[in-house]
Amino acid sequence: MRVLVGIVALSLAVFAGAVRPAAQEGHPLKGSWIGTWGPAKSHSNDMVLILNWDGKSISGTLNPGVDDVAIKNATLNPEGWVFRFEADVKEKAGTTLNYVVEGKIENLAFPNRTVSGTWKNQRESGKFKIGRQ
Amino acid sequence: MTFRAKGLMAASLAAIVVASAAVAAHHPISAKFDDKKPMTLSGIVTLVDWRNPHVHIFMNVRDAKGTLNWAVEIESPIELQQSGWNAETLKPGDAITVQGMAARNGSRQIWGNTVALTTGSKRLFALTPMAPVAPLAARPSPRWPDKQPRLGPLPGGVQGYWGFPTSTVLAEANVPMDAYGLLRNVADAPKVAPMQPWALALYTERQKRFLQDDPTYINCKPPGGVRQFQISYGVQLVEDRERQRVFVLIGGGNNNFRIIYLDGRGHVGQVGGDDDNPLYYGRSVGKWEGDSLVVDTRGFNEDFWFTNGGVPHTEQLKLVERFTRTDFDTLKYEVTVEDPGAFTRPWSGGWNLRWVAGQELPRHLCQDNRP
Numbered sequence: 375m376r377v378l379v380g381i382v383a384l385s386l387a388v389f390a391g392a393v394r395p396a397a398q399e400g401h402p403l404k405g406s407w408i409g410t411w412g413p414a415k416s417h418s419n420d421m422v423l424i425l426n427w428d429g430k431s432i433s434g435t436l437n438p439g440v441d442d443v444a445i446k447n448a449t450l451n452p453e454g455w456v457f458r459f460e461a462d463v464k465e466k467a468g469t470t471l472n473y474v475v476e477g478k479i480e481n482l483a484f485p486n487r488t489v490s491g492t493w494k495n496q497r498e499s500g501k502f503k504i505g506r507q
Numbered sequence: 508m509t510f511r512a513k514g515l516m517a518a519s520l521a522a523i524v525v526a527s528a529a530v531a532a533h534h535p536i537s538a539k540f541d542d543k544k545p546m547t548l549s550g551i552v553t554l555v556d557w558r559n560p561h562v563h564i565f566m567n568v569r570d571a572k573g574t575l576n577w578a579v580e581i582e583s584p585i586e587l588q589q590s591g592w593n594a595e596t597l598k599p600g601d602a603i604t605v606q607g608m609a610a611r612n613g614s615r616q617i618w619g620n621t622v623a624l625t626t627g628s629k630r631l632f633a634l635t636p637m638a639p640v641a642p643l644a645a646r647p648s649p650r651w652p653d654k655q656p657r658l659g660p661l662p663g664g665v666q667g668y669w670g671f672p673t674s675t676v677l678a679e680a681n682v683p684m685d686a687y688g689l690l691r692n693v694a695d696a697p698k699v700a701p702m703q704p705w706a707l708a709l710y711t712e713r714q715k716r717f718l719q720d721d722p723t724y725i726n727c728k729p730p731g732g733v734r735q736f737q738i739s740y741g742v743q744l745v746e747d748r749e750r751q752r753v754f755v756l757i758g759g760g761n762n763n764f765r766i767i768y769l770d771g772r773g774h775v776g777q778v779g780g781d782d783d784n785p786l787y788y789g790r791s792v793g794k795w796e797g798d799s800l801v802v803d804t805r806g807f808n809e810d811f812w813f814t815n816g817g818v819p820h821t822e823q824l825k826l827v828e829r830f831t832r833t834d835f836d837t838l839k840y841e842v843t844v845e846d847p848g849a850f851t852r853p854w855s856g857g858w859n860l861r862w863v864a865g866q867e868l869p870r871h872l873c874q875d876n877r878p
Contacts, residue, residue, distance in 0.1 A: 397722055400809030400821040401705060401848065429703075429823060429848035452708030482712055483720040 397485050398506065401427035403450055403457060409504030411493055423504055436461050455479035457489055471495040477502065535687035536608075538719035539580075540618040544609040548577055548617055549625065552601045557584055557594040559872055560724065564597060564622065566605070579605050581619040585740065585869045602626050611717070639671070639836070639861055646835035648798070651748070656798050656832045658744035658753065660864075668758065668868040669838050670741025674858035677733050677814040677842070688816020690714050699818060706819045706849040713817035722811055727873035729763045731787040732813025732826060733842050736860065740869040744830075753793065753800070758869045767791040767802050774805050785822050787811055800830040821848030829857075836862040 398405050403425045412418025423445075425434040432448035448459035458476045465471060477491025490503040536542075550568035553576060564579040581587065584594075597603065602625040610616040649657040649664075660667050676688045680698040683691040690696060696711045713720060722728040723738075730738050740758025747754065751770035757763050765788040774790045785808035793802035807813065807824045829841040841857035844850065 397726065397728065397810035399722060399812060400819060402709060404809070404821075427821065427848060429821065429846075450705060452705045455708075482709070483716060 402455070402479055402482055402487065403427060403432060406507045407489065407504040408507055409488075409502060411500060411502035413498065413500040418500075421502060421504055432459070434459070450479075455482060457491075463495075471497065475502065477504075535685075535689060535718045535721065535724075536618050537685065537687070537689050538717045538721070538724075539610060539612075539616070540608045541611045542608050544611075545606070546609045546617050547604065547606050548579070549602070549604040550577065552597050552599050552603055554599060555594060555597050559583055562587060564603070564605075564619070566603060575615060577615045577617060579607070579617050579619045579622070581622065583739075583871065585871055597622070639863055642836065645837075648832040648834055655795060658746055658800070658830065658832060658838070665865045666867060667862050667864040668741045668743040668756075668866065669736075669860040670758070670863045671861040672737060672840075672858045673860075674856075675737040675815055677737070677816075677818070677844075677856040679854045679856060684816065686815075687718060688814065688818075689718055690816070699816070700844070700854050701851045702818070703849055703851060709819050710817055718817055721817065724873075727761060728811040729787040730757060730760050731789065731807060731811050732820070732824070733828075734812065734814055735760060735765065735788075736840055736858075737815045740871050741860070741863060743868045756868055759871045761873050762870065763788070765791065767793045767800075769793050769795075774803075785809070789824070789826070798831055802826075802828040802830070804828070819849050820846050823848040833859075836864075838862070 404427050405425060407421075407423040407425065409421050410418040411421045422437050423434055424438055425432060425448075432445075432450060434445045434448060436443040436445055443461045443463055445459040445461050448457070450457050456476065456478055458474075460475070461473045463471045463473060473493055473495045475491065475493040477489040479487055479489050481487040486505055488503060488505045491501070493500055493502055548566065548568050550566040552564055552566050554563075554565040556563040556565070560583050561580050562582065562584055564581065566577050566579060567574050568577050569575075582590075587593075587596075604623045604625050605617060605619045606621045606623075607618040608620070610618075649661045651657055675686045676684055678684070678699045679701070682695045682698045684695075685691070690699075693711060693714050696702075696707060696714060699710070702710060719725075723730055723734065735742055735755065735757045738759040742758060743756040745754040745756060751768065753767040753769065755765040755767065757765070768791065772792060774792060785806050787808060787810065789804040789807040791802050791804040793800050795801070804826045805824070807820065807822060809820065809822055812818070813820050813824065813826075824844070824846040827843045827845075829839070831839040831841075833839050838860040839857065840860060841855065843853055843855040845853045
């Protein structure tokens, strides 16, 4: 039992270290973000967003991997720290859903800042929240 | 003992121990304490916590409601030692009176501008050392046999380092701010540097939070960029001519050092395996132009504040620094900042550093991420 407790404690310690966000004192959106989006808390999906800033525009990838999607028309309004972007997601049926996502940066001063807000496409809408990793 | 949150009362004290002036403190006092809330406390020392970055004295203070333990934050061990203090100067049981300013968050903490013994024999301590007095006549810069200026001491001469910068802030306009880069008026933020809108908004936010999120102090991040020439404890420039490089030893940088390569190499791949890894001190290459060492540094990461006050930068930051020893005791530091990720155009600034003769470079270690 003592060994088990030790393993659990060690695992938690390692996990805690692993999820500590890296410092980021430059552009507040740059980096990796993980969170959820969905119609409701009880029905939500994971969301990963990789963002970059080149000095002129914000670029990024939604859910990197086999079905990743490049974001477009991304803007950050420093007045209120409102982040907005769009993404065209192609469905298996061939139709394309245009997602419009808008959220606000919270806890700006901290590495583990978050963005929370709303999303919508031609069919539905919901909320999302992502945190910087 | 009584607790009096008002006015200056120390004049009547029998014996005085003076703590160092606030201007030399290691990190922004204003981030934690409010200079508009003067406070005087009298009580009994319970503990002296002699550690970096700031020493803390804990004291019991009695008022009408009972006895409460307060934390008194004072200068760093280095500065206190330079002023004649040591870890034994105050002991548990000593009765003291502290003048200073209260914590912004209302907690039982006070910054101690002065700490006075209320009993006992008279003990006076000097203020924090000021910059060395300039000689009546400027001495010429020391030079190597090939006439190139030396950035360190004369061969066989007394040791020394560069410290006491004439300015500890970088701004392209003369904007009122304190030694830590905290603006007197936040509305002046656009005058500091030609920041892009996001950078200006972030800088303004940092200012409104009294620089309390400064990663150099809360996370012991290295003082990269121009900051190594702004913070307390100075720098030592060690020239290794045989290997064509200059080491910048940083007194306030947790035993960090920076290397300036003079052998003509590029900015990439100076250290095996880190070609694509942005660094706190970037990658510096330099060359002599007349009597000035001109250093081009790129490859910075974004994990720190490159100048006091929190002007943001990105990985596109490029610094061109000019080091000119204008006379034996003066090092002129000029820098041009380029970062198309954060600024709308290049901008520049600079200051002078004084030669501190006969002293070893202080070594300050950020400790346990203490505030």
